[in-house]
Amino acid sequence: MLMKHLIAILALLAAPAAAQDFSEGSEAKTWNLYAEVPARFVATVVDPLCELTGDCPENCGGGKRQLALLRMADDVMVLPLKNNQPAFTGAANELLAFCAQDVEVDGLMIDDPDIGAMNVYLVQKIRAAGTGEWTTASKWTTDWAAANPKAAGKGPWFRRDPRILAEIAREGYLGLGVEVDKPFIEEWLE
Amino acid sequence: MPTKRRATLAAGLITIAAASSLHAAAQGERVTIKGEVIDTWCYFSGVMGSADAVVGSAHHTCALWCSAGGIPVGLLAEDGTVYMVLKIDGDDTSNGGDTQLQIASHTITADGMLYQRDGINYIVVSQVVADDDIINATHDDYGVIPGFAIPKSAKE
Incomplete structure (x- = not known):
């Protein structure tokens, strides 16, 4: 954990002061949303309730809780609201298998400060950091059918x-x- | 590298790491917020139109879909601030849980702890002190959003 903090803080110190552009290399498909911005980045999958309050059950809550992406480049905690299915479905199920792991994600940031939308995200693809195989973030309906x-x-x-x-x-x-x-x-x- | 310099560098890095840890563990603030329990994806993304149209009775069925579907639930305060709900009345099932589903679109007064990080407001609700049910009758202006929320079979 200490090493992760060191890496994050050193990356932060090396980053420019201005907000970073994470659209480079993104292959995210448009949803034709007013405030969408393609974004591909490396992050650690975290339990936001744990990060904020210290209430930290095993395995990020085992599927009960929302999950977040602690972006490695700037230590920003991004909250995914949506997976890749146009079916009123969230992203926590897609991220759970990667709890506490480093991942690379591709998708759409929603950036609309007028209504408070900041650092919220739609996950389209995910893979363990450093691996080649992308997985489309579309397992929610399969999980629902099984349940x-x-x-x-x-x-x-x-x-x-x-x-x-x-x-x-x-x-x-x-x-x-x-x-x-x-x-x-x-x-x-x- | 001399031992003394290595020790100084290590101490510096530990200090930076400690500062980072302090940043990660956000400071909470006790708050009481009155607002509507909303579906944050439709509200923030504009996927179904303006923010005014995706709250209240017009959007209630979709709010049920999104809450059950695991989209984070928010509390939209009267001043327009959105608070992401991470826990409510002791229930931390923020990924599609029953407690949040049963109060979709309701206007509630919530007592809890506020945490702010990276532009997002998070609330851990310790108690819902008032539940006014659905009082935002937006269907008068918007019908239902999305239009297919009510299936044709509902008329039968």
Whole structure:
């Protein structure tokens, strides 16, 4: 751990004062987002709750927690919000296998200070640092299918997820109660 | 290299490393924040339009999808600041957990510790002291976002 801190701090001292450009070498595909910036960098996969508070379970929480990327070049803790699937899916599952390991990632930073978006990221590809094989960050739906065998069927996962269906049954699509939903849906789907 | 100089260099590096460790362990601040529990990806990315459209009742179903899908949940305060929720009411299942799913789109008052690092606000909520349910009726202005959130079968 001491050596990692030394490497990070020495890299930081060697870096220019201005914000760094991590787009060089990136092969990230556009999502046509207003504030997207391609970014490829080397980082350590960390548990942000552990980093910030010292509450550090084994294996980064074993899949319960969000994970972050401690970027080697400047010691910035990047928070991935999204994996590579256009399916309302996050990135923690993609990173878990690399807990406490150094990885190289490629994807899109979202940089929109007007609404507070800073150092948040969409992971498209990941590989152990120094290796050649990229893995596309698209395993979330496979994980979900394995965890929800009774929800097998047609259509995307979010139409079949038992927890989501239970919430909609309880509070409606608008979350305001099924009695509010009914007249709205009649008009909306007219 | 002479022994004395090596010792001085080692001491210097240890001091730098210690400073780095102190930086990594951010200082927390006790806060009470009132705000809406939001889906941070749709809010920050603009993938579904303006920030105003991806909060409240218009976006509730999508907020459920994203919360269950493991996208980090945020607390959008009344002043527009977003706090990334890492733990809530003792539940550290920030990757798709039940506690955060059940309060998607709700306006809550949260008591907890604030940590700031690299431009991101993180909150560890020790207690939800008030839950006002969903009070942001954005469907009046936006319908539902995305438009396919309500399937045609819902009319049957």
